[in-house]
Amino acid sequence: MVGGEETKMTKVFAWRWVPALACAGLLVSGCSVKPTNAKLEQGLNLYFAGHEECLFPQGMRFPYEVTPGPAAKAEEEKFDAMHSVGLLNELKDLSMHVERYSLTPLGERVAPRFCYGHKEVTSVDAFTPPAKDGNVLETTVTYHAAMRDVPMWVKTDAMTKAFPEMAQDIAGPREGQIVMGTAGVGWRVR
Numbered sequence: 269m270v271g272g273e274e275t276k277m278t279k280v281f282a283w284r285w286v287p288a289l290a291c292a293g294l295l296v297s298g299c300s301v302k303p304t305n306a307k308l309e310q311g312l313n314l315y316f317a318g319h320e321e322c323l324f325p326q327g328m329r330f331p332y333e334v335t336p337g338p339a340a341k342a343e344e345e346k347f348d349a350m351h352s353v354g355l356l357n358e359l360k361d362l363s364m365h366v367e368r369y370s371l372t373p374l375g376e377r378v379a380p381r382f383c384y385g386h387k388e389v390t391s392v393d394a395f396t397p398p399a400k401d402g403n404v405l406e407t408t409v410t411y412h413a414a415m416r417d418v419p420m421w422v423k424t425d426a427m428t429k430a431f432p433e434m435a436q437d438i439a440g441p442r443e444g445q446i447v448m449g450t451a452g453v454g455w456r457v458r
Contacts, residue, residue: 301405301450305392308409311448311455312389316413320383321437327380330356331370349430350375353421355382374421384422384434387413390441395448404449406458412441 323346334340334347347369350356355375359368371379391412398405415438421427428435436442449458 308392309389315457316387320386322381322383334367346430349426352426385415385418388416406449414441
């Protein structure tokens, strides 16, 4: 009986190692970790789908007040552009020398960050040879990406003039560079 239990235990123990040995074999052969443009593009698009580009990445609190004057000119231009596309209401209080901005119903739907779409990769242009960082292989990827799901309020002259970075983002594919890594289960942004 002891011999039968020992054989049974040996079989159970051996089967526990099969998945680990299979994974190790894949890592040694390199077939699952070798970067390709398609694998890197898939990982980038997965990342970008969950990371929108926004006018105010940290968010804004409303109502918001601006004291008019030369120092606040750029800030006023941004909020006036947002007012012109229906995101904000504007109230000028001349007695207090302040301009107060509050959200419209449209503004409430997109506040507090005012996101204007997400990137989608149009091409993976290059990547560095993978290098080990701990137990993760890393590569630096150079790519081009265009903005997708851009709302109509973004595509106005007032908004593109007031937010030049956003205007560049939506103009067409832009080059970018990002570090990606894998532990053998697909390339992901680090």
